[in-house]
Amino acid sequence: MLPPRNPDLRLKARGADTRPEGRFERHTRIREDDGWDIPEDQALLRTEVTTEQPRSIITRNSSPDIGFDRSINPYRGCEHGCIYCYARPSHAWLGLSPGLDFETKITAKPQAAALLARELARPGYRPAPIALGTNTDPYQPVEARLAIMPGLLRVLRDWNHPATLITRGRTVLRDLDLWAEMAARDQAMIGVSITTLDADLARALEPRAPAPAIRLRMIRELSRAGIPVRVMVAPVIPVLTEPEIEAILTAAREAGASTASMIALRLPHEVAPLFRDWLERHRPGMAAHVMNRVQAMRGGRDNDPRFGHRFKGEGVEADLARQRFRLARRRLGYREGSPALDCSRFGPPPRAGDQLSLF
Numbered sequence: 001m002l003p004p005r006n007p008d009l010r011l012k013a014r015g016a017d018t019r020p021e022g023r024f025e026r027h028t029r030i031r032e033d034d035g036w037d038i039p040e041d042q043a044l045l046r047t048e049v050t051t052e053q054p055r056s057i058i059t060r061n062s063s064p065d066i067g068f069d070r071s072i073n074p075y076r077g078c079e080h081g082c083i084y085c086y087a088r089p090s091h092a093w094l095g096l097s098p099g100l101d102f103e104t105k106i107t108a109k110p111q112a113a114a115l116l117a118r119e120l121a122r123p124g125y126r127p128a129p130i131a132l133g134t135n136t137d138p139y140q141p142v143e144a145r146l147a148i149m150p151g152l153l154r155v156l157r158d159w160n161h162p163a164t165l166i167t168r169g170r171t172v173l174r175d176l177d178l179w180a181e182m183a184a185r186d187q188a189m190i191g192v193s194i195t196t197l198d199a200d201l202a203r204a205l206e207p208r209a210p211a212p213a214i215r216l217r218m219i220r221e222l223s224r225a226g227i228p229v230r231v232m233v234a235p236v237i238p239v240l241t242e243p244e245i246e247a248i249l250t251a252a253r254e255a256g257a258s259t260a261s262m263i264a265l266r267l268p269h270e271v272a273p274l275f276r277d278w279l280e281r282h283r284p285g286m287a288a289h290v291m292n293r294v295q296a297m298r299g300g301r302d303n304d305p306r307f308g309h310r311f312k313g314e315g316v317e318a319d320l321a322r323q324r325f326r327l328a329r330r331r332l333g334y335r336e337g338s339p340a341l342d343c344s345r346f347g348p349p350p351r352a353g354d355q356l357s358l359f
Helices: 088-094 100-104 112-120 149-158 170-183 199-205 212-224 242-255 271-282 287-297 316-331
Strands: 048-051 070-072 105-108 130-132 163-167 188-193 229-236 259-264
Touching: 088 100, 088 271, 100 105, 112 149, 130 149, 149 170, 163 170, 170 188, 170 212, 188 212, 199 212, 199 271, 212 229, 212 242, 229 242, 242 259, 242 316, 259 316, 271 287, 287 316
Parallel strands: 048 105, 070 130, 130 163, 163 188, 188 229, 229 259
Antiparallel strands: none
């Protein structure tokens, strides 16, 4: 059960409503009325950004559900505030709440580019596409001010290292030239996630993410620049967004997306109670219906963490959604799979005074 909302805080465009403790905390804080009827001024809850100095920047994984083995996340936490975000539980590792803390207490890694250059220069490094933004969005609002991504992209470009990106942040268009330069070498692909085309629903689900129309414009401008774009119909939320599968694919294809993917809603750890609370606040008449459908795809539970199941779901309704997606993808002319990225030219950038090779 989630704690009550703090009446002294004024929330503006936030997905979560409270600060529930993470699953590793031994104690729970409960707010109690002291009996004094003294009105207090509400304080607007603002985003706080701190920095960290990690020793490495490339994260490795061996999950059979994920099509990459390495990734970079320039930020911990995400101001977009998407209530369903599967990354919220990662804030519990920091002793912070997966609720409001996840979207208001952001940690940035300003030395990311220097760390990446150092790791690529190691003698034993072997190239493979690096996935950017797999946990939190590298183009969330704070990136417009901190500009960590251009440094990372210049390192990747100079080393001829391929990269992919998952984002819904409009700031990606600031770096259009860098992404286009890498794409011209077959070393870049960008995935833009669209959950719904309904602007009002998107504002409630993803309060600080760009509106659906802006994400379609992002797809259009990226594809016009020669960058392969994948539309990610994700997450597919039963009842709320599932009816839009075909409409999203159609709009994204018209905007220039060349490939498409779909992921069913996941509610790991603390995300499930947060999402249930959101339903009761924003869609109370549909809450039971939505969660019944979610559990029908998750073996009677809010979440199924098993490899091979967590991104897809199971059961008749999950199968029907996948069939609808595949039929629409084929009808609209999306290509199957993603284009292969070129790792063959990977190598250190030339230094001043280096002699050009004749061969």
